[in-house]
Amino acid sequence: MKLFYSGTSPFVRKVLVLAHEVGLRDAIRTISVTLSPTAPDAELSRKNPLGKIPVLELDDGSTLYDSRVICEYLDGLHAGPRRLPESGVARFDVLRVQALADGVGDAAVLVRYETFLRPEALRWAEWTRGQCDKVVAGLAALEAEQASFGPLLDLGQIAALAAVGYLELRKPLEAHPDGAVDMRARFPKLFAWYDEQRGRPSMQSTEPR
Numbered sequence: 001m002k003l004f005y006s007g008t009s010p011f012v013r014k015v016l017v018l019a020h021e022v023g024l025r026d027a028i029r030t031i032s033v034t035l036s037p038t039a040p041d042a043e044l045s046r047k048n049p050l051g052k053i054p055v056l057e058l059d060d061g062s063t064l065y066d067s068r069v070i071c072e073y074l075d076g077l078h079a080g081p082r083r084l085p086e087s088g089v090a091r092f093d094v095l096r097v098q099a100l101a102d103g104v105g106d107a108a109v110l111v112r113y114e115t116f117l118r119p120e121a122l123r124w125a126e127w128t129r130g131q132c133d134k135v136v137a138g139l140a141a142l143e144a145e146q147a148s149f150g151p152l153l154d155l156g157q158i159a160a161l162a163a164v165g166y167l168e169l170r171k172p173l174e175a176h177p178d179g180a181v182d183m184r185a186r187f188p189k190l191f192a193w194y195d196e197q198r199g200r201p202s203m204q205s206t207e208p209r
């Protein structure tokens with residue numbers, strides 16, 4: 001299998017952490033791609049019409065996207081405990097936490113594009129405020145959620161680790177138009193849990209660079 005990836009994408013990281021945790025990392029070859037909404041990669045866009053990574057290309061040449069679909073696919077390939085429960089309340093709890101964490105990642109990536117890609121004269125503080133507020137609200141929900149995280153890393157927790165790792169890398173909340181938000185001070189339980197988990201080989205080997 002080939003994973004089209006960038007070392008800084010939180011969605012790629014989610015896939016790679018899951019693959020590592022379930023023993024599938026060595027079955028995946030990573031292919032680096034450089035892209036953005038204003039500079040798409042033509043070859044990647046043939047694999048995913050949305051022009052986004054991650055994309056997983058299977059050995060028969062077919063492709064899977066987005067990260068949620070890829071993670072569910074990989075979770076079906078191993079014999080260990082499922083990281084996305086097959087059914088019931090537990091499944092929808094994990095999917096909900098994944099959606100929450102991915103939403104934090106989406107808003108953080110949009111702030112990054114706004115503050116890094118968009119020409120300075122065209123930047124819109126109201127819009128950045130709205131996205132930063134989504135990140136803050138999402139982190140507040142994850143802070144409350146964290147007490148229910150069990151010892152086995154499930155897909156929701158993996159998504160949360162990837163999103164928080166991206167926030168540490170890009171620090172979008174420093175761009176909050178109303179003043180920088182100190183996320184470690186504001187969400188201490190979430191960050192204490194993140195710090196405990198970041199020593200895992202799956203997290204170490206996917207540290208953004």
Ligand SMILES: N[C@@H](CCC(=O)N[C@@H](CS)C(=O)NCC(=O)O)C(=O)O
Nearest residue numbers: 009011036037052053054066067068
């Ligand atoms: N919902 C998608 C989000 C993927 C995504 O936003 N990827 C970003 C990189 S972090 C990307 O490819 N951006 C390029 C673009 O938006 O054109 C997933 O879960 O895979």
